[in-house]
Amino acid sequence: MPLSEYEQRVLEQMERQLTSDDPRLANTLTQRGHRPLGRYVIAGVGAAVGLLLLVLGAANSLPWLGVIGFLVMFGAVAFAFAAPHRAGPQGVVQGDGKVKPAAPRGRRKPGLMSRLEERWERRRGESGR
Structure with a gap:
């Protein structure tokens, strides 16, 4: 049974929201894992x-x-x-052909649970409780 027009719009809106909230999760969900x-x-x-x-x-x-x-x-x-196990990039190839070591990764983004907790606290603060 095909989705109605309203259901398609709601689904597209949810997809956009997911992509904007957590692009890494959205990318993981859209990839075909085989x-x-x-x-x-x-x-x-x-x-x-x-x-x-x-x-x-x-x-x-x-x-x-x-x-x-x-x-x-x-x-x-x-x-x-x-x-x-997939080997990631080991460095960056420069214009002259030399390989420069990849820059160390900075601080990691907060995880899903911490973001959800932050949102929950913000909502509780907005409601005045």
Whole structure:
């Protein structure tokens, strides 16, 4: 069922508000996050091997083998859902071709919760409570 004209306007307004309030969150939400299929294949094989070790440990009364199997399964699932490491820029290329080290990052922006708390306090102050 398509959205009505009013609903589309409200949705667009909410998108603009989100983009202006927290552009980093809006950018994160609009990006299509996909993980390479290879990560899931490796994780699936790891989970299967871990399960096999767990079952073999239980069947042969070897608790240490069961623990190893559990840890392998846990590691495989963690590997599947962990964000892949992306190398960021290591410096700035100047006009003459030399690489200048990137400037250290300054003070971080306040997080979402601190911004929400600040807004809450401002609203409470405006209402006179």
